[in-house]
Amino acid sequence: MINWYDDLPDTKPKYLAITKLIRSLIQEEKLLPGQRLPSERKLADVFKVDRSTVTRALLELSSSGLLIKKSGSGTFVSPLPQIHSTTRKVDWNLFLENHETTYSSYQSKITQARALNNHTLLDGAGNELPMELIPHLGSLQINWQNFLIAQKQSQDAGYLPLIQTISEMHEKRNQFKLNNQSLLVTGGAQQSLLLILRSLLQIGDSVAFAQPSYFNSSAIFKTVGIRTFPIPLTSSGIDIDVLEKVILKHRIKLLILNPTFQNPTGEIFSLEQRQRILKICQDYQIAIIEDDVFGWLVDSKDEVPTFKSLAPENVIYISSLSKLLGSSTRIGWIVAPQAIGQRLLQVQKKLDIVPSMLAQVMANLALNDKSFNSEITTLKLELAEHRHIVSQIFYELRPNWHFSSPKGGFYLWVKQDDPEIFENLLKKDILVKPGPIYGATKENFRFNFANFNKDELEQLSTRLKK
Incomplete structure (x- = not known):
C-alpha cells in the first residue's frame, strides 16, 4: 500500500504537488501499468485537499497520457507504451504555474x-x-590609468582597499573586529545569501526565518532547493518555543535574521532577545545568518550589539550598500569564520559571480568621501x-x-x-x-x-x- 500523504512533495499549488507525486510513482514503477488508483474522494481525504484539486491533478495527468479515466470504473495508469511517449514532450505549463505565487x-x-x-x-x-x-557624495573621479592600477590590488576576496575600508568601518562603529574572520565582497545582500546557501547546504536542507519577513517572498530558497520554515514574531521578539519545536522537527541548519530594523516591521531585536536566540542556536548547533543592511541607519543611542559581535564563530554576517546608496549599487559583503570564508570564496569563483571591479573601486571612493x-x-x-x-x-x-x-x-x-x-x-x-x-x-x-x-x-x- 503506497503511503500517499507522506510522499507528497512540498510544492504549491497542491494540484501540482499531486501530479508530481503520481508521475514519479509511475516512473519508479511503484504504480504499475493498468493499476487502478484510489477514488478521487479517497485521495482528497489522504491529501487533505478539496476534491476539485484532485480532479484537476488527474485531468492534467490524463491529458499527458499517463492516466486513463474510464467512466463508471475509475482512473487507471496508462499502458506502458503511452508512458514512454510522454517523456518526449515537456509540459511547459507546469513551469509557468509553479511560479504563480x-x-x-x-x-x-x-x-x-x-x-x-x-x-x-x-x-x-x-x-x-x-x-x-540618497547621500550626496560629490564627484567620485577615477581615470582609466588609475583603474588599471586599482585592478592590481584585486584579491580573490575582492578589491583590497575596499576590504580594508569596510573592516575599519565595522571596527570604528564598534560592531565587531575581524580577528580570525574572512571578509568577502559580493554583488549585494541577495547574492551573499545565495552564495551561503549554495556553499553550505544540500538540496532538501531546512532553514528558518522570522515571519513576517521579506525572506518569505525570496525566490532564492526554491532556486537552490532549500526548505523554509517561518518562526512567528511576537511582542517580545521571535517565538523561542516555536523555534525550538521547528529545529527539532525539521532539522534546521541555519536561522536567517535581519535583527536591526527588521523588514517589514522595523523592529530592533533587544540584547536580551539576541542572547536568548543565540543560546538556543548554540544548544542545537544552529548557525545564524545576520542580515544587517539597515545597520547604517541606527542612532548610537539605539545600537544593540550585533549577533556577530556576541558570537563571532557562530554567525555569518551580511551587509550591503544598496539601502544606502541606491538599489543599483550592487556591492555587498560577507564576514564569516575563516574556514567558512574559504569555502564561500571557492564557490564564488566556481559560479563566476565575482562583483565588478569598477563597482568595487567606486564603492571604496564613496565610503572614503570626506562628506560620507x-x-x-x-x-x-x-x-x-x-x-x-x-x-x-x-x-x-x-x-x-x-x-x-x-x-x-x-x-x-x-x-x-x-x-x-x-x-x-x-x-x-x-x-x-x-x-x-x-x-x-x-x-x-x-x-x-x-x-x-x-x-x-x-x-x-x-x-x-x-
Missing part, C-alpha cells in the same frame, strides 16, 4: 499601477530610498522627520490603523481591519506592500515613508481625509 500576483498589480501612473500615484510600496534622499559620515547623519535626520509626519497623519486620520513607530529604517508596518486595504488604497492612487508578501494577512501592509516629499505628504493627508 501570492508574491507574483501582488507584484504584478504593483508593477501595473506604476506603469499606468499619470503622476498621481503616491508610491509607498518601494523598497529603497528615493533619489532625493555627515551625509549619513543628515539622512537619519531626514528619515526621522518623514517618519514623524507620516505617523502623525496615520494617527490622526486613521485611528484604526495600529503600528509602532520604529527608531529608524524606511518602513511602517500597519495592522487594521480591512482585508481589502491594498485594493481600497489603490483606488485612491496610494500604493502599499500587502501583508501576504511577507507571510502575514491581508489586514497588514508595509508603507515606505521615506518615499514622499512635502507636496506628496500633503496629498497623502488629503486623500486619507476623504
Whole structure:
C-alpha cells in the first residue's frame, strides 16, 4: 500500500504537488501499468485537499497520457507504451504555474499601477530610498590609468582597499573586529545569501526565518532547493518555543535574521532577545545568518550589539550598500569564520559571480568621501522627520490603523481591519506592500515613508481625509 500523504512533495499549488507525486510513482514503477488508483474522494481525504484539486491533478495527468479515466470504473495508469511517449514532450505549463505565487500576483498589480501612473500615484510600496534622499557624495573621479592600477590590488576576496575600508568601518562603529574572520565582497545582500546557501547546504536542507519577513517572498530558497520554515514574531521578539519545536522537527541548519530594523516591521531585536536566540542556536548547533543592511541607519543611542559581535564563530554576517546608496549599487559583503570564508570564496569563483571591479573601486571612493559620515547623519535626520509626519497623519486620520513607530529604517508596518486595504488604497492612487508578501494577512501592509516629499505628504493627508 503506497503511503500517499507522506510522499507528497512540498510544492504549491497542491494540484501540482499531486501530479508530481503520481508521475514519479509511475516512473519508479511503484504504480504499475493498468493499476487502478484510489477514488478521487479517497485521495482528497489522504491529501487533505478539496476534491476539485484532485480532479484537476488527474485531468492534467490524463491529458499527458499517463492516466486513463474510464467512466463508471475509475482512473487507471496508462499502458506502458503511452508512458514512454510522454517523456518526449515537456509540459511547459507546469513551469509557468509553479511560479504563480501570492508574491507574483501582488507584484504584478504593483508593477501595473506604476506603469499606468499619470503622476498621481503616491508610491509607498518601494523598497529603497528615493533619489532625493540618497547621500550626496560629490564627484567620485577615477581615470582609466588609475583603474588599471586599482585592478592590481584585486584579491580573490575582492578589491583590497575596499576590504580594508569596510573592516575599519565595522571596527570604528564598534560592531565587531575581524580577528580570525574572512571578509568577502559580493554583488549585494541577495547574492551573499545565495552564495551561503549554495556553499553550505544540500538540496532538501531546512532553514528558518522570522515571519513576517521579506525572506518569505525570496525566490532564492526554491532556486537552490532549500526548505523554509517561518518562526512567528511576537511582542517580545521571535517565538523561542516555536523555534525550538521547528529545529527539532525539521532539522534546521541555519536561522536567517535581519535583527536591526527588521523588514517589514522595523523592529530592533533587544540584547536580551539576541542572547536568548543565540543560546538556543548554540544548544542545537544552529548557525545564524545576520542580515544587517539597515545597520547604517541606527542612532548610537539605539545600537544593540550585533549577533556577530556576541558570537563571532557562530554567525555569518551580511551587509550591503544598496539601502544606502541606491538599489543599483550592487556591492555587498560577507564576514564569516575563516574556514567558512574559504569555502564561500571557492564557490564564488566556481559560479563566476565575482562583483565588478569598477563597482568595487567606486564603492571604496564613496565610503572614503570626506562628506560620507555627515551625509549619513543628515539622512537619519531626514528619515526621522518623514517618519514623524507620516505617523502623525496615520494617527490622526486613521485611528484604526495600529503600528509602532520604529527608531529608524524606511518602513511602517500597519495592522487594521480591512482585508481589502491594498485594493481600497489603490483606488485612491496610494500604493502599499500587502501583508501576504511577507507571510502575514491581508489586514497588514508595509508603507515606505521615506518615499514622499512635502507636496506628496500633503496629498497623502488629503486623500486619507476623504
